[in-house]
Amino acid sequence: MGKKTIHVSDFSGTVLQPDDEVVRVVVLEHPDLVAGPVQLDATATEVESIDDAALDVAVVEIHDRHGGGEPRRVVLTASEFDALATDVPMAQLLKTAERVRPPKARKGAEKIDYGTIEHAGKPHRGRVTEEEARLVREQLDEVNKRLADAGIRQVDPADPEHAARYGFPAED
Structure with a gap:
């Protein structure tokens, strides 16, 4: 007796044919994502509209007393974020703003x-x-x-x- 594996698109449930170009989509962030990134399989045709639907966004962290010591991560459209700069255009502000250094990696391995x-x-x-x-x-x-x-x-x-x-x- 043999076994046959059938691959299906996670998006549409359609059977993926051997000649289909299978595309792996890794979901990094989503409101319903609770346990970290996941991967989905789809055909190239099913995901070709993703680039057209992409938004220009700004991803910011808010460090204030409301986060309980942790920063809040907020995603908003770039135009909404740009509108917050009323004195100098946001593009100029971003070029001259103080750089944030990533946290230093701990020396040595985790104990x-x-x-x-x-x-x-x-x-x-x-x-x-x-x-x-x-x-x-x-x-x-x-x-x-x-x-x-x-x-x-x-x-x-x-x-x-x-x-x-x-x-x-x-x-x-």
């Missing part, structure tokens, strides 16, 4: 907390905390399954090094 079930038992050079050792001892099967799924060596309580590292009782 991994081996005292959580997501990371407990992973090989590392640091000291094993009591929390990590307890998690490994109490949830050995879950830890080893996660390690095996990730292709990492598993914790063996019979291994003297592992027994000492994670506080397993000594084998007689």
Whole structure:
């Protein structure tokens, strides 16, 4: 028995033929988008009107007390934004405005907390905390399954090094 995969357009539900030009559309922002960007498949014909429908917009962040410490991101038409500049034309204002520097990247990698079930038992050079050792001892099967799924060596309580590292009782 064989299997056949049929690809359909996410927009229209029509079956995509092998000779159709499939276009991937990544939705970065949308009022109904709740869990981050998504991708949709469509034909080139279905998305050719997107460029014609595109708006000239300004995307701004408002840093004020209403955001609870976080900036509010607002999208408005470029002409609406341009109208806010009453002293100098917006094009000139944007050319002479103070540049915003992107936040500096943190040096080094994000510190991994081996005292959580997501990371407990992973090989590392640091000291094993009591929390990590307890998690490994109490949830050995879950830890080893996660390690095996990730292709990492598993914790063996019979291994003297592992027994000492994670506080397993000594084998007689």
